[in-house]
Amino acid sequence: MTKKKIGILGASGYTGSDAVRLLARHPNAEITALTANTHAGKTMSEVFPHFFMLDLPRLVEWEKVDWTRLDAVFCGLPHGTTQEIIAAVLKANPGIKILDMSADFRLRDEDSYAQWYGHEHRAFELQGEAVYGLTELYREKITAARLVACPGCYPTAVLLALVPLAKAKLIDVDDIIIDAKSGVTGAGRGLKQNTLFSEAGEGLSPYSIGSHRHSAEIEQEIGVAAGSAVTVNFTPHLIPMARGEFCTSYVKLNGATPDDLRAELEKAYANEPFAHVTKKGVLPQTQNVRGSNYVQIGVVADRIKNRAIVLSTLDNLVKGSAGQAIQNMNLMFGLPETTGLEQIALFP
Incomplete structure (x- = not known):
């Protein structure tokens, strides 16, 4: 197969740079355009020195890219800045494939988007065709899509752990408590006081309590x-490590046992390349997943009667972002889903 020509919007951010890292060794991809308006004119290795060995195009403003020459574009821009740019890209090249790693097309309801993101959607005419890009749940729709809204990192970990259980009605969806922790790359690369080493290191801090935007996706x-409206209790925390994410979900059982939950998850992911259910007691x-596209899920009995604890972990920049986007790109181009994504976790 001829290599697909790939562009990355927002290549100077963490998700954009991890897309570069993974796509640089993808056998069917050729990175031909990289944008970063604040770093325009620089080489990628000036922004990320670990790319010193790669021959990559220089960073440019997004307006200067000839989108008609590309087969796919990954968007690593912040929410709110993505909608109009994607609309412009699709106008220039209606046949291009869009892998959006921002939050701009994840929510199907226009009012919900405005509520959670503080402004009206600026390209809602495209929302109807956007497919929510949680690969294990929407594989067939992703395969046929032009615009895929890749999920947030927290929702990916939580939904892979809980959706099969909600669908099988093994848990009470009105009683879900999610305690989530993410490495500081989840907060982006911009300068923020709470992510400075002296403030984030050697400590654990909650944020956006009761109001985190990923709650809406979950x-x-x-x-x-479940077939009904759901409200969850979701609390995220920043933990002093660069990458990684761990979600602990406390659930009430619907006449099931923790072993039933594990069996349902094992059945749901028996043939999935990247979703792994641990054995009882593990x-x-x-x-176990750092630097890889794998998600690991476990189930433990709570000592409180009729309750269980469902654990899930992933790398927030890989399966939680760029890796899952590439997994979806593979589907959209008819490639084996695992292409370019079979890296083993980096341990220790």
Whole structure:
């Protein structure tokens, strides 16, 4: 197969740079355009020195890219800045494939988007064709899509752990508590006081309590699985490590046992290349998936009667972002889903 010509919007961010890292060794991809308006004119290795060995195009403003020459574009821009740019890219090249790693097309309801993101959607005419890019749940739709809205990192970990259980009605979807922790790359590369080493290191801090925007994605997709509106209790934390994510979900059982939950998850992911359910007594750990596209899920009985604890972990920049986007790109181009993504976790 001729290599697909790939562009990356927002290549100077963490998700954009991890897309570069993975695509640089993808046998069917050729990176031909990289944008970063604030770093325009620089080489990628000036922004990320670990790319010193790669022959990559220089960073340019997005307006200067000839989109008609590209087969696919990955978007690593912040939410709110993506919608109009993607609309312009699709106008220039209606046949291009869009892998959006921002939040701009994840929510199907226009009012919900405005509520959670503080402004009206600026390209809602495209929302109807956007497919929510959680690969294990929407594989067939992704394969036929032009615009894929790749999920957030927290929703990916939580939904892979809970959607099969909600669909099978093994848990009470009105009683879900999610305690989530992410490495500081989840907060982006911009200068923020709370992510300075002296403030984030050697400590654990909650943020966006009761109001984190990923709650909307989690509720949307669990609601689809359950067939009813859902509200979850979701609290995220920043943990002092660069990458990685761990979600602990506390659930009430619907006449099931923790072993039933594990069996349902094993059935759901029996043929999945990247979703792994641990054996009874084996606990997921962030170091088991660091740098890889794998997600690890475990189930433990709570000592409180009729409750269980579902654990899930992934690398927030890979399966939680760029890796899952590439997994979806592979589907969209009819490639083996695992192409370019079979890296083993980096341990220790």
